[in-house]
Amino acid sequence: MQEDRLDTVRGWVQEARHIAVLTGAGVSAESGVPTFRDAQTGYWAQFRAEDMATEEGFRAHPERVWNWYQHRRQLMEGVAPNAGHLALAAFQAAHPGRLTLITQNVDGLHQRAGSTGVLCVHGDLFANRWLDTPRNCCHIDDAVAGSPPHCDRCGNRLRPGVVWFGEMLPLAVFEAAERAAQDCELMLVAGTAGAVYPAAGLARQARAAGARVVVVNPAPSELDDAADAVLRGTSATLLPQLLQA
Numbered sequence: 001m002q003e004d005r006l007d008t009v010r011g012w013v014q015e016a017r018h019i020a021v022l023t024g025a026g027v028s029a030e031s032g033v034p035t036f037r038d039a040q041t042g043y044w045a046q047f048r049a050e051d052m053a054t055e056e057g058f059r060a061h062p063e064r065v066w067n068w069y070q071h072r073r074q075l076m077e078g079v080a081p082n083a084g085h086l087a088l089a090a091f092q093a094a095h096p097g098r099l100t101l102i103t104q105n106v107d108g109l110h111q112r113a114g115s116t117g118v119l120c121v122h123g124d125l126f127a128n129r130w131l132d133t134p135r136n137c138c139h140i141d142d143a144v145a146g147s148p149p150h151c152d153r154c155g156n157r158l159r160p161g162v163v164w165f166g167e168m169l170p171l172a173v174f175e176a177a178e179r180a181a182q183d184c185e186l187m188l189v190a191g192t193a194g195a196v197y198p199a200a201g202l203a204r205q206a207r208a209a210g211a212r213v214v215v216v217n218p219a220p221s222e223l224d225d226a227a228d229a230v231l232r233g234t235s236a237t238l239l240p241q242l243l244q245a
């Protein structure tokens with residue numbers, strides 16, 4: 001049954017002139033990076049998103065939140081892209097301009113796998129920016145070391161360059177993602193629970209604009225109802241099978 005579906009989707013991949021791929025934390029799970037919402041192992045089973053992924057949480061406990069992002073940065077040093085990331089990058093290299101990669105992940109693994117033009121709609125774990133509007137005295141490179149590093153003169157603090165709950169997504173990046181969703185003939189949605197908007201809405205936009213939508217996930221997701229086909233399995237197993245040259 002799943003074999004038939006896999007063959008069908010492979011055919012859709014071959015036919016599609018433009019493919020958009022929306023990835024989430026599950027795509028990095030097989031590299032050893034925790035997801036957010038998986039029971040037991042997901043970050044939100046351990047922490048409250050309100051504490052660790054909002055501006056209010058950061059202002060309330062800057063050291064705790066900064067250290068958690070530092071921990072996640074350090075974790076990334078010991079992990080590598082997996083077969084799912086590599087399959088996406090190999091497809092882009094073999095078919096220039098045919099696949100636009102949109103990711104909710106901030107871990108940089110798609111880029112490390114060799115993917116190009118990655119639309120990171122939730123920012124970058126490794127970037128820093130000022131928490132408050134910088135004054136003339138705040139120069140990123142002059143930030144005084146600390147948890148978090150800060151401006152010695154005015155006390156402004158650095159924060160990780162990721163999108164927190166309640167914040168705007170980077171506008172130009174999200175607009176490019178919306179264009180890809182509207183222009184594609186096929187959207188692959190891999191490794192996301194589909195619970196966070198507006199990113200999850202990209203799959204529904206693609207569907208509304210006439211694209212086929214395929215969900216790749218070992219467990220039910222909130223986007224299954226928007227899919228023409230749901231493939232149950234992991235991204236490191238299924239993406240190489242779908243995207244083989």
Ligand code: OAD
Pocket residue numbers: 023024025026027029030035036037038042049053104105122162163164165190191192193194195196216217218219220221233234235236
């Ligand atoms: P979630 O943690 O919400 O969902 C991960 C999804 O990956 C689940 O549906 C799992 O079933 C699936 N999954 C687990 N292992 C997998 C594997 N090996 N292969 C494929 N799928 C697998 O992560 P996201 O949907 O990415 O936002 O979460 C969206 C956003 O919520 C994140 O970007 C983050 C988070 O809070 C911010 O930090 C702003």
